[in-house]
Amino acid sequence: MIEFRQVSKTYPGSDDPVVKDLSFEVLEGEICVLVGPSGCGKTTTMRMVNRLIEITEGEILIDGEPNTAMSATRLRRKIGYAIQQIGLFPHRTIADNIGTVPHLLGWEKGRIRDRVDELLRLVGLSPDEYRDRYPAELSGGQQQRVGVARALAADPPIMLMDEPFGAVDPITRERLQDEFLRIQEDIRKTIVFVTHDIDEAIKMGNKIAILKQGGVLAQYDTPENILSRPDSEFVSSFVGADRVLKRLSLTRVGEMDLEQANGGTSGLPRISDRMTARAALSELLGSGQSRAVVEMEGENRLLTFEAIEALTSTAGQSA
Amino acid sequence: MLFKILEVYARPDFPEKLRQHVLLSLAALLVAIAIALPVALLIRNTRLGAAIAINIGNVGRAVPSLAILALALPLLGIGFASALVALTALAIPPILINASTGLREVSKDVIDAARGMGLSGGQLLSRIQLPIAAPVIFAGIRTSAVQTVASATLATFIGGGGLGDLIVEGYSSRGPEILLAGALAVAILAIITEVGFGALERVFTPKGLKIAQKRGS
């Protein structure tokens, strides 16, 4: 896991710190999202983990050891790194790109080849078709997948991702986010994920660190808590006035406690149990009805406005 | 007339002049590369260094070749060596400009990704920056090569030898076939250099970059 201990960064010649006295912990196997307005130091913070930017004060511990214990180059080969512009090497094939760190670590060729194919399959690209192509031949979405595969190549326990799905259109981005969450369920990496988009943060993060201008930590908590119990004016306005609705997107209909439908389901809209409560609310409002039918575990249950409302009042809300 | 020209090529001193010309050009080019490339590498990370290189390059490109060769005369004397020094000085600017810009034009995102993944400084240079900059660097070498072969013609004026000797001989002794023989030989040599280095440039362009160029990225 990754521990930030009173980490500060001030650039020489400047009086104001870019990151101020940051302390928090990223637990193993969790995605911690750093989010905040521009200038809040989220990218700087992430880049201090793999020492692309050096800390001015404080320290960062990885599994208990300071990240300065070894050379920066060796450190980086143990940390996966995926950035928004991807930065694929244009003069190397996709296979070469993905195999970069394993090659640096001295893996033998056969092992690298197998790993490349495995990763291509993991990110949804057919190895036979893509391994010998060049980056210029791929679309933005495909390049972004290769970027993720490249970061995973040496199977690092930790990953740093800076808006890794940022360079594509919203539809592709949503697909990439879903696929990545599915992959993470299997591989359980410890991930520091930077984004400026609060919705992405809520969707992707096990924990969210909201940073204010000047790199000050405003709140570090689960998405649920940030939405239902924002610590400050800043957090609640950053999260948005629709945070109650946002909270609803954290729960799937299938997870809700719904009463059984006892007949009388004709004419009611049907809703899938995979839908989020928020999407379901939208459907219900649009249908003009006050109830909908959901099929769960083989039987029909009723989704009502009251059931949805019950989700929102489980935790007290601040003003 | 054609026969008379061919007769000139059959002269015993022709191969020697050709050899001098090629030697002069090649030597100047190689020394220029040996100077310009390391300098470009050294200054690749500093903005000031790059600005200086570009300015030296631009000024150097504007300087008339004859002027430099002529200046070598009072300063360094006549002969092959002075001509070599002058030609080397002339050959440096295109290589310096292209090597410097080529290296600086490597995408910052690619460099950031490479550093973030754990490539050391040396690996970054040799595996990423140089291969990506190679086509541009090579274009500079090609320009310099063609220019040097052309300027080497003028070495005759300071006693440097080469095919220019034939042109001067033909002009001053009113031997039109000697004049043309010299001119044609130089022209053909220059065109061969242009084509030859053009092919080399294609060889040195990594395949992935050729594809990217075609797609206009």
Place this chain on the structure above:
Amino acid sequence: MSNLALLLQDVLQEPQLIDWEWIRENFWEDIVPAVQGHIFLSFVSVALALVIALPVGVFSARYRKVYPPVTFVTGILYSIPSLALFAILISIPGVTIGPAPVIIALVAYSLLILIRNTVAGLDSVPPETIDAARGMGLTNRQILFRVELPLALPVIVAGIRIATVTIIGIATIGAYINGGGLGQLIFDGISRQFPTMIIAGAVLATALAIIADLLLLSLERYLRPWARAGRT
């Protein structure tokens, strides 16, 4: 640094290298006419080259099939070393030595870069702009002169700059076939073994080239403030 200063001092004061007396005496007789002749040669050549290159460039940009052969021919002309081209030109019966063949050669050299930059400049005009102009009812001719050429101007001027500097440089060699200009000082200096003339000619030719380069560079920057320095 002080060693360099001492060396320069030596060079400047060496009576054998620079005879300031001679310069003062012959300034108006030899030096000024040489500068004038050089400017004349260069200016006429650039102007003539533009008269040919601009229409050819516009035509090639429109009818692309013509462009590769045009580039090929002008490329060959460009590759031929200047002294050789002069020699070939004066071998043609009827062509006498003097400024004429020099101008012809200078024009031939600059065609490639001028045509290439004209085409590149026209290519850089956004198609939407032309489309909008057409939609507003401008004729093709008006579009060319009022929209395309003005927008292509920065790139074209960049080409003019390179061509001018090249021409000034090669014009020095033209003195060998009696073309006049600053090269005359250089060649005379070589044959008379008089370094002062060589240095005067060489330094002035270099200065002329650099001044032209800087002037045209400022013009280029004025037309295109976002351009970075040192790019062609």
